[in-house]
Structures are given as C-alpha cells and as structure tokens.
Amino acid sequence: MNRQTSGVALTVGASLIWGTSFVAISVGLQYSNPYILLFERFLVASAAILALGVFVKPARVWPELRKPGMWALSTVYAAAFLLNFLGQDASGASASALLSNLFVVFVPAMAFLVLKEQMSNPSKAAVALSVVGMAMVFPSGLHFTGGTMGDLLLVGAAVGYTVFIVAGKKYGISSLSSSFALIVSTTVLIAPVAFIAGGSLTFSALFASGDWASVLWLGVPCTVVALAMYTRGLASIRAAQSATLLLVEIIVGIGLSVAFLGEVFSPTQMMGASVIGIAVILSSVRSPRRGTP
Numbered sequence: 001m002n003r004q005t006s007g008v009a010l011t012v013g014a015s016l017i018w019g020t021s022f023v024a025i026s027v028g029l030q031y032s033n034p035y036i037l038l039f040e041r042f043l044v045a046s047a048a049i050l051a052l053g054v055f056v057k058p059a060r061v062w063p064e065l066r067k068p069g070m071w072a073l074s075t076v077y078a079a080a081f082l083l084n085f086l087g088q089d090a091s092g093a094s095a096s097a098l099l100s101n102l103f104v105v106f107v108p109a110m111a112f113l114v115l116k117e118q119m120s121n122p123s124k125a126a127v128a129l130s131v132v133g134m135a136m137v138f139p140s141g142l143h144f145t146g147g148t149m150g151d152l153l154l155v156g157a158a159v160g161y162t163v164f165i166v167a168g169k170k171y172g173i174s175s176l177s178s179s180f181a182l183i184v185s186t187t188v189l190i191a192p193v194a195f196i197a198g199g200s201l202t203f204s205a206l207f208a209s210g211d212w213a214s215v216l217w218l219g220v221p222c223t224v225v226a227l228a229m230y231t232r233g234l235a236s237i238r239a240a241q242s243a244t245l246l247l248v249e250i251i252v253g254i255g256l257s258v259a260f261l262g263e264v265f266s267p268t269q270m271m272g273a274s275v276i277g278i279a280v281i282l283s284s285v286r287s288p289r290r291g292t293p
Helices: 003-019 021-029 034-055 068-091 093-099 103-115 121-137 149-170 176-197 203-208 212-234 239-245 248-261 267-283
Strands: none
Touching: 003 021, 003 212, 003 239, 003 248, 021 034, 021 068, 021 093, 021 212, 021 248, 034 068, 034 176, 034 212, 068 093, 068 149, 068 176, 093 149, 093 248, 103 121, 103 149, 103 239, 121 239, 121 267, 149 212, 149 239, 176 212, 212 239, 239 267, 248 267
C-alpha cells in the first residue's frame, strides 16, 4: 500500500469514528453541560495516553509539549471543540454534523493560500460535489440563516477546524507522539474553562457527572484513536483532500441520528449522502502530479 492510499484509508477510518461522536455527544449532554462533557472527553483521552506512554515509547509526549507551536495549535483545536460542543447543545446533532463540517468549503481555499496546494480535476469536482451534497442533506428546519446562536457557534467551529487542518499540515503534526501531545495540551487548556464556566464543580463531582459510556467512547476511540489515524493520514495527502474525505462524518452522523435520536432523513437527504459518497471517491483518486501530495 503506497503512502497516499494509506493516507486515504486512515483519514476515512478516522472520519467513520468521528461520525459516531455526534450521537455520543447528544447522549452525554443529557447528563452534563458542554464545558464539563468536553473536559471529561479529553481527560479520559489524556489518561489513556499517559498510561500508554509508560509502555510505548512513540506515545511519550513530553518532548512535544515543550514546543511552543504545539500549544498554539492546541489552542485552536480547543477553541474549535468548545464552539462545537456549545453549538451542538443549542442546535442538535444533525446541525452539528453539518455545520461544523463546513470546513470542506473553507480548507481548499486556505490550503491554496497558505500551502500553495494545487488541485487535480477530480479533486476540484470532489469539492464541488461535496458542497452540493451538503446542501442536500441539510435537515428540515435546520437551514442555516444565521438566526440562531447555535448555528453561528457551529460555523465558528468549522473555521477553527479549518485552521487546525491547514496548520497541522504546514507544521507536520503527524507522529504518534505529536498527536498525543496535542490531546494532552488541549486537556490542559480546556480544564480552567470547564471549572470556571461549567458551574459549581469539584473533582469528585466531575467523576459523578455525565454518562460515562458516552465519555469513554468520546475519549478513547473518538479522540485517541481517531486523531492518531487522522494526523498520520494527513502526512500523506493534501489538506484539501483530507477535508473532503472527512465528509464521511456527515453520512455516519446523520445516519446514526436517524437510528438513535429519531431524526428524519428525507429522500433528498439520502441523495445528498450519495453525492457526498461520490465526492469522497473522487477525492481518493491519485493525482497524476509527481512529488508529495
């Protein structure tokens, strides 16, 4: 398996896992508020990483945590997640799956300006189809008009994820240790926000709150595993291509919302999901250009 094929497979795998997070967040928010649930997610992830680092040398994060650039990137990452959780709390899982994934529209432009990425014809078609597909899968009553704070927060999250994707590509966040350091530093940044804005909270109360099935799923598969897969994949493919591949999140997120949260998925939305699937396939087409993608 060549590097680009491996990168595509890892990115799609991460997207499949992340697609499950929207329902898990909705379930967790029934027991907790966005600030505390987000901190619980990253606290569990950091605990798993620190335990793993005792036995696995590539999982050790301390050298990476001494880099100022890591903290700058984790600040963007933490802000995007916070906006995402607050927005989903206000607007719901479907809106979160759709609006927070608007980075697929933003990343190609930013990647062109910052990374000087050129796009093949299949990739250009993939971006165009992804925009059409996203428009088709918007659920009834959740059309974005800027009229709700939740929607605005989710779009803000999409902007944050855009900066994270492009900056992560530019500064080479691709190793296991750098991925795990990102999670640990994000946890440190989120902690004071959770304890200040999350309401009256003691350490013992923290572990008594929330649905821990959701927290464990969000912390380990959706954070540790998925982020490691994604950052490794990003090292082998273009930033714009990774954004399109991550649209698998929408299909999974909406499908699970229908199955577990009772949300309605119309025939038009099903067609939109099919269009997104075609976009993902086109984005996976290997570029004829030589050199690193």
